[in-house]
Amino acid sequence: MENLHNIPEEFLKPYNSQDHESSIYNIWEGSGYFNPDNLPGNRKEAYTIVLPPPNVTGTLHMGHAAMLAIEDILIRTARMQGKRTLWLPGTDSAAIATQSKVEGEIYKKEKKTRYELGREELLRRIEEFTDESKTTIINQVKHMGSSLDWSRYAYTLDDTRYKAVMEAFVRMYDAGLIYRGNRIVNWDPKGQTTVADDEIEYVEQKDPFYYFQYGPFVIGTVRPETKFGDKYVVMNPRDERFAQYSHGQKIELEWINGPLTATVIKDEAADMETGTGVMTITPAHSGVDFEIAQRHGLDVEQVIDERGILLPIAGEFAGMHIKKARSLIVEKLQAKGLVVKIDENYVHNIATSYRGGGVIEPQIKKQWFIDVNKEVTFPDGGLASLKQKMREVVENKSINIMPERYERTYYHWIDNLRDWNISRQIWFGHRIPAWFKNDEVKVQIDSPGEGWQQDEDVLDTWFSSGLWTFSTLGWPDKTNDLKTFHPTNVLETGYDILFFWVARMILMSTYLVGEVPFKNVYLHGLVRDGQGRKMSKSLGNIIDPLVMIEKYGADATRLSLVMGSAPGTDIKLSEDRVRGFKHFANKLWNITRFVLENFDVAALQTSLNEADQKLVDEARTLATEVTTHIDKFRLDLAGDATYHYVWGRFAAEVLEESKHILKGEASEEKASKQKALYEILIISLKLLHPFMPFVTEAIWQKLPQKDTDILMVAEWPTSK
């Protein structure tokens, strides 16, 4: 016990994360080292990650926590390796999600819709709401220990990003990549807006499937309410059952509201195997039908309006909501003897909005689109379509997707990509810089003058998100940041938004900047509960990262999300797992206590004997191994290797075996041992710092001898 005066008093108690985390974060933030401009030394090589911006109105969940842990590990490693390291934070307005949330709350409290409130007032309320909740998410991000450069914080709707979005739109319009057209789009009657193809989520549902007599044919449908306008009957040209009918043939028949002249259309789209092999089409309310109609130049008639109400074409049913009308229409057809049979157990997928859950009603609408097939000149002078370019940069490995198997998924998506509908009929978002006066259209940022009306629509939130890697660095201005930090090194995100976001960034950056947005895409898995189920409110199995941080510390929370989870594989998380890693933080704490209790600063002057040199070399070899793993983005293996070395080798063997020497009389052997243990401790702390920054920094702050005041900018160990 004679050495007790050597060690700071805290080490006599177990490590308690709550005593240290906020003060440690303050030390880091106060040092200014989160900002690459303030980093010590002459740093040349830049290393950049742009944080996938969480929703401004959101709260931190385990998916965020995993993302923050992974990115912070990469960033802290790069920073310690002497790179000019920037991790750029931001938040996302999440247009539709945020607006419907605020609208919902206003309706609940004041029974007012957005139309009653007006555009200006609604936007004011949304801003109030986002300002308030912004601080919440930012503080929660800090609790994870994230070493983000807050001085560069960006918001998708702030002035700099506004400028970028406007510039992007105008440029792409001028290049002919953006056009306005009447096309069938996914209309969400609940949200009163269109949504993009990949914002649709298919949900299984059981509905009656009706077979109706349509002249000489039997047709099937789940949606009788769309059938009023069905005056085309489609069959496959190779279908011999219908060889007697010819393309364009007119057939008189009795239909819902009386007699009708139907026209026979022969088209490959009719599948001979499905149903009766014959179908009628509703071009105004079905994507496939619309395409058939376009191929044959058929009439397109709207049957249902934007609110889901039947139009005059429905005759006596006009003005009725489709939900009500369905059964009445069936009744009428039944009375007319036109119902052949009803299958009550038909299971099919219905399209719903990914945000908000409204059932999608395809509609023809005049919308803005990005043309993905048009050939344009890229900044490098090459000629290609957006689609081709997006494929090319991954094929030629300018962008490396991990795990690699997602490359195939990516190609598959690109190949099926259609023009991207970028206008939304909501109010919260970047308003489209298009101006109308009578039949004239002008696309420019400011009003062309008197009498010009700006387009009411706003841009799809993914349009502005697509610019994120460079809009955050000041584009379209040619800033130093843009020059230094773009392309970014890694884009780290969940595999669930590979298409939504990753692909869109590639599209925007290659065209507008002439660079890939990032060199590496690292896709992490979804965080699931201990049994592998998705975390959800209804299952009640949500593990709150903030609760875990409070109970076990941010370090333990980070480790639990990183260890044992390979790229792209889902992470199964249980509270026990987090608790287990808290023990490791304490272990490290006690290792330090032991080393310091038996330490004498003077020992650092001696030279290591052969045996001790070997021990230090062993730790340095580990450093190389860890570095290799991190370079390959195998953080799980890097963390695992360090964990096992520190606990299984350093603590269990090296420390144990040195006890008899340390307890003995002062000697060269003892001094050498003291020095070796101290050096190994230093190496261990450095290697662990990216994974568990708080406890390692807390220990570092108490060390009697070190090369930098702050571990965060200490030099990364190598095997030399």
Place this chain on the structure above:
RNA sequence: GCGCGGUUAGCUCAGUUGGUAGAGCGUCCCCUUGACGUGGGGAAGGUCACAGGUUCGAAUCCUGUAUCGCGCACCA
């Protein structure tokens, strides 16, 4: 329908270029004036989904099957 991934100890998963299996947690037993009981020591526990094939040798490579999950498409 097309594609992808998983299937290894009770649970969660490793297993790098093929050399007859590992970790953590859990379970059971032992150990407290020890740096740390948030600890230490030890034990039990696996026909590596199944069937073929290649090979001196297969958890690992190939083919097929089953099963679970995911993505895309279709959904009249």
